[in-house]
Amino acid sequence: MGKPDIRFHAPLTHGDLTVDGSGYLYDAAMRRAVVENGGEGSVEVFEALAALRLAAKRIHDAMERFAEGHGLSESRLRVLTRLCHRPSRQLPLGALAEGMDVTPRTMTDIVDVLERDGLVKRVPDPADRRSVQAVITEAGLERINAMRRDATAKQAAVAQGFTADQLVQLRHLCLLLVRNLSGDAEGS
Amino acid sequence: MGKPDIRFHAPLTHGDLTVDGSGYLYDAAMRRAVVENGGEGSVEVFEALAALRLAAKRIHDAMERFAEGHGLSESRLRVLTRLCHRPSRQLPLGALAEGMDVTPRTMTDIVDVLERDGLVKRVPDPADRRSVQAVITEAGLERINAMRRDATAKQAAVAQGFTADQLVQLRHLCLLLVRNLSGDAEGS
DNA sequence: TCCCCATAGTGAGGCCACTCACTATACTTG
DNA sequence: CAAGTATAGTGAGTGGCCTCACTATGGGGA
Structure with a gap:
């Protein structure tokens, strides 16, 4: 109580997150979709991009929900x-x-x-x-x-379970993508 | 030539990507903004999220540009x-x-x-x-x-310079964030 | 059977993001 | 100084995404 309990369109399950043999997370539904979405090209690339897209959207949604609670x-x-x-x-x-x-x-x-x-x-x-x-x-x-x-509380909750090194890694990998996408407007 | 040369709003430099002491990428402008945006909370978290946001946006923009070239x-x-x-x-x-x-x-x-x-x-x-x-x-x-x-060509270009392990790491870290954001609609 | 509720899709309205085209001001150069 | 170009912001229009509210259908019970 206290909280306005804004509903929005609900968590949208999608969360069949499981751990594969090597101890890394993957999403069964996503992997299936990826395989369907074209055997051509690297599955790893597609899956990583899909995960990044999903994470970005969830973060955006969470931020939006948080801001909405304060009229922003x-x-x-x-x-x-x-x-x-x-x-x-x-x-x-x-x-x-x-x-x-x-x-x-x-x-x-x-x-x-x-x-x-x-x-x-x-x-x-x-x-x-x-x-x-x-x-x-x-x-x-x-x-x-x-x-x-x-x-700040929300921010801490998001990074729950992350080591400092993992945060650096995440930043590094994202910026690596950014660099790859910088200026190669025309392909080869 | 051949390409319609769709212009869009240009790359938007932002690309002061440099490598820090440990060999990891960071964005000078972003780090400055992060420090300004509230000393409270972990700087690493904020910076990682900013990088993820940026990467997602750039990927989205690139996809949009690609699709636009085919009328989608x-x-x-x-x-x-x-x-x-x-x-x-x-x-x-x-x-x-x-x-x-x-x-x-x-x-x-x-x-x-x-x-x-x-x-x-x-x-x-x-x-x-x-x-x-x-x-x-x-x-x-x-x-x-x-x-x-x-x-498939575009997809390969994006992942240029990534090892297979890095792609798995990226996926894993993103899904870890997704998991943290799943269902903790109410904070504490 | 009738009622209640969940589900599938849409109308209305709003924000955010982009494009292109345009105005107004600034700078630069002949 | 005039002409040309670059820069700052906005008007017009589209698409994507959301919320809330609504219709129509489907599937249980009392």
């Missing part, structure tokens, strides 16, 4: 957090977009909602009249501060 | 692929939704577009009059078959 969304939360950690409490939309790896157009939409809710304010930049600064408001700061304790 | 999107491509590997060439919308970890409502939208483009057809299920089967059409099959060769 994951994107809006990230924007507020960034602004909050600036000494000046402000940042131009373009910088926010770049930092969050979205297009400037998308940031316009996100800030639209934040501004409608009174959590940030658009302020013209006198130094560059093309630029628009997003400034976090008092209400925005309060909102963020209220969430802070919850957030 | 990632989601529609995945639906067609699944249908294509069924002996009966069909599947109810609910099963498709579950297999792709989206809500039934979302699958309705995706199939709407596929049907509008003539790649699938909705067919009532005589055995269960509530159910609607999505059946892949001739045009849909042709589309998928035309993409197949390209797809």
Whole structure:
């Protein structure tokens, strides 16, 4: 009780996670799907990518659910957090977009909602009249501060059972993928 | 040439990937952002999750770009692929939704577009009059078959430089996260 | 049989993400 | 200084994803 008990579309089982002979997790349904989805190509690659996709989605969903409980969304939360950690409490939309790896157009939409809710304010930049600064408001700061304790608890729960080395490994492997995908827009 | 040269919003540098003392990749901009985003909580956790988020987004973008070149999107491509590997060439919308970890409502939208483009057809299920089967059409099959060769090449490029063990590790770590996120909807 | 509830799909409405096209301002160069 | 290009943000439109609410069908019991 206390919690609003937001329901959403339920956990969606999918969780037939089991351990294979070597002690590593795999998902029976996923492996079946992978095999169906084209014997061509490496099964390991496909399976790793599917697992990464699933993990990313679950993390996103969890973040969304968490933020929703405080009247935000994951994107809006990230924007507020960034602004909050600036000494000046402000940042131009373009910088926010770049930092969050979205297009400037998308940031316009996100800030639209934040501004409608009174959590940030658009302020013209006198130094560059093309630029628009997003400034976090008092209400925005309060909102963020209220969430802070919850957030660290959630974060710890996610990493439960991970060794420090595993976290480094995970980061390393993900960034290896990022590097492989950087700039090879045209294939061979 | 030959390629339509779809532009999109450009690679978005972000790629200050460097190697730290232990031989593992990290992203300078990301680490800075992480430190700003709250000293509380484990930096390793936050950084690993940020890397995973980034990798997932880049993979999604690459898939989208690839699919777009063939007049599809990632989601529609995945639906067609699944249908294509069924002996009966069909599947109810609910099963498709579950297999792709989206809500039934979302699958309705995706199939709407596929049907509008003539790649699938909705067919009532005589055995269960509530159910609607999505059946892949001739045009849909042709589309998928035309993409197949390209797809395996792309897939190989993504996994370039990965050992088989690293792929297994990546899968394992991602599924570990998935397991941690499964069903702990209420925190403590 | 009638009622209750679960299940399959969809209408309505919202956010987020992208594209392309456009305005306004800044910079750079002839 | 004028012209050309680059940069910052937005309008218009689409797709994907979600929630909530609703219809229609299916499958138990009292």
